[in-house]
Amino acid sequence: MSDNIIEVKNLVKKYDTLTAVDGISFNVRDGEVFGLLGPNGAGKTTTLEIMETLRNKTSGEVFINGLSVDNDQSEIKQIIGIQLQAAGFYPNLYLNELIELFAGLYNVNTDPDELLDLVNLREKKNSKFKELSGGQKQRFSICTTLINDPKLIFLDEPTTGLDPQARRNLWELIKRIKAKGTTIMLTTHYMDEAEILCDRVGIIDHGKIIIIDSPDNLIDDLVQSGFERPKQVKLASLEDVFINLTGHTIREA
Amino acid sequence: MKDIKYNHLRAMLSLTKASLKAMTRNPSAVVFNLVFPLIFILVFGFIGGSSFKIDVVFEKNSDTSNYIYRELTNRNTISIIKNLDYDAAFSELEKGRIDAVINIENSPSGQQIVSLKTTKASPERGSILKVIISEIVNKQNLAYSEAQVPKTELKEIEIEGRRYKTIDFILPGQLGFSLLSAGVFGTAFIFISLRQTLVLKRFFATPVKKFTLFSVNL
Numbered sequence: 340m341s342d343n344i345i346e347v348k349n350l351v352k353k354y355d356t357l358t359a360v361d362g363i364s365f366n367v368r369d370g371e372v373f374g375l376l377g378p379n380g381a382g383k384t385t386t387l388e389i390m391e392t393l394r395n396k397t398s399g400e401v402f403i404n405g406l407s408v409d410n411d412q413s414e415i416k417q418i419i420g421i422q423l424q425a426a427g428f429y430p431n432l433y434l435n436e437l438i439e440l441f442a443g444l445y446n447v448n449t450d451p452d453e454l455l456d457l458v459n460l461r462e463k464k465n466s467k468f469k470e471l472s473g474g475q476k477q478r479f480s481i482c483t484t485l486i487n488d489p490k491l492i493f494l495d496e497p498t499t500g501l502d503p504q505a506r507r508n509l510w511e512l513i514k515r516i517k518a519k520g521t522t523i524m525l526t527t528h529y530m531d532e533a534e535i536l537c538d539r540v541g542i543i544d545h546g547k548i549i550i551i552d553s554p555d556n557l558i559d560d561l562v563q564s565g566f567e568r569p570k571q572v573k574l575a576s577l578e579d580v581f582i583n584l585t586g587h588t589i590r591e592a
Numbered sequence: 593m594k595d596i597k598y599n600h601l602r603a604m605l606s607l608t609k610a611s612l613k614a615m616t617r618n619p620s621a622v623v624f625n626l627v628f629p630l631i632f633i634l635v636f637g638f639i640g641g642s643s644f645k646i647d648v649v650f651e652k653n654s655d656t657s658n659y660i661y662r663e664l665t666n667r668n669t670i671s672i673i674k675n676l677d678y679d680a681a682f683s684e685l686e687k688g689r690i691d692a693v694i695n696i697e698n699s700p701s702g703q704q705i706v707s708l709k710t711t712k713a714s715p716e717r718g719s720i721l722k723v724i725i726s727e728i729v730n731k732q733n734l735a736y737s738e739a740q741v742p743k744t745e746l747k748e749i750e751i752e753g754r755r756y757k758t759i760d761f762i763l764p765g766q767l768g769f770s771l772l773s774a775g776v777f778g779t780a781f782i783f784i785s786l787r788q789t790l791v792l793k794r795f796f797a798t799p800v801k802k803f804t805l806f807s808v809n810l
């Protein structure tokens with residue numbers, strides 16, 4: 340077996356006349372954080388949901404851990420964790436009950452407290468999902484991807500819509516998950532995030548992958564080609580100012 | 593890789609447990625899912641229950657110290673209603689609320705005359721009663737078979753009553769149908785809302801089968 344946990348070859352997805360994914364190919368290595376970067380409508384969610392076996396592809400091949408998305412959907416679902424860009428949870432249940440429900444759906448035994456500790460939500464275990472703040476919702480959503488102790492998790496724009504504190508908090512969480520040896524495939528349109536989190540990134544636009552490399556290499560290549568920022572780079576950004584003034588502590592009132 | 597086979601029953605149980613828990617926290621769901629069916633069951637239960645009894649009134653001056661009366665009281669399909677005077681009994685009979693009025697007289701010649709009034713408002717139960725009574729009468733006559741004239745004579749009278757209209761037969765069907773469709777729509781409604789809130793999508797991200805999800809909510 341190769342050490343690619345994901346292999347995508349000439350993947351195409353058409354919605355009627357629109358070609359949302361236009362013949363992309365890439366591999367994700369075991370244990371890395373791979374980022375799919377692209378503007379809204381680039382085809383990130385479509386690509387992810389095909390890999391997650393939630394959507395049918397038009398043509399091409401996708402293998403997850405050597406399993407084909409055409410034939411082995413059930414086996415694939417048992418070894419992956421999925422955080423959807425938009426998802427809901429069963430209404431009127433508390434977080435620990437939701438975890439028990441998913442544990443049943445995945446056929447695994449879990450300790451809800453332990454999982455909630457991982458995402459710092461233990462004190463919220465008797466709250467409902469809809470009562471959580473944006474960052475807490477995202478953290479809980481990621482928490483549910485970990486229930487079946489997956490080899491690979493998919494995170495679709497996990498930090499979109501969060502404030503700087505909550506984003507940094509989520510980055511720490513993602514780093515912790517990676518440290519356990521879990522492969523992470525994420526999408527984002529924040530470049531700072533990709534630079535900090537991803538071992539390699541693929542930049543996708545209009546359904547085509549333009550380039551795949553590590554963030555460092557991509558930046559070095561650009562600098563070598565003689566690129567210079569038009570404006571003199573300051574040593575700090577406005578975001579640094581914001582974080583400096585308001586602190587790292589995460590706001591969840 | 594996991595070798596253990598995926599157990600759909602376990603997924604189903606945890607789903608059932610979750611949906612029951614969620615339901616108890618949502619008062620309107622409790623009303624729709626539990627109280628309504630309960631009320632309907634009770635209502636239909638009462639309607640259904642009475643259909644197994646034949647309601648009989650004995651006229652006031654009827655002889656009750658005889659074999660036929662005892663036999664009738666012992667049959668559990670027959671319920672004997674007391675404390676109704678003749679006029680009230682007759683009008684109830686016309687409406688079909690009771691099924692028969694019976695009078696047992698002893699003639700001076702020692703003969704026993706049983707007059708059975710049934711109603712067109714309740715023909716089925718009336719004819720069942722006729723069969724029951726004539727069976728009892730025949731039994732008694734057989735016991736007195738050496739007598740010249742039959743010991744007991746049965747007179748049957750059927751009075752006019754409200755006839756069944758088509759609506760009487762259609763109504764229960766319609767009620768049943770509306771209950772059924774309420775159930776079907778209720779399930780569909782749950783699924784539409786779960787779908788719109790993307791709960792179903794998150795469920796499908798787990799190895800659970802579509803069939804399991806649907807069967808739980810039915």
Ligand SMILES: Nc1ncnc2c1ncn2[C@@H]1O[C@H](COP(=O)(O)OP(=O)(O)O)[C@@H](O)[C@H]1O
Pocket residue numbers: 354357359377378379380381382383384385386
């Ligand atoms: N179910 C769908 N039916 C039709 N078009 C869709 C559907 N889902 C996505 N699209 C279109 O496909 C393109 C890519 O969408 P998406 O994969 O969601 O992009 P991204 O996640 O990168 O923002 C968009 O133009 C979008 O409008």
Ligand SMILES: [Mg+2]
Pocket residue numbers: 383384385424495496
């Ligand atoms: Mg998207």
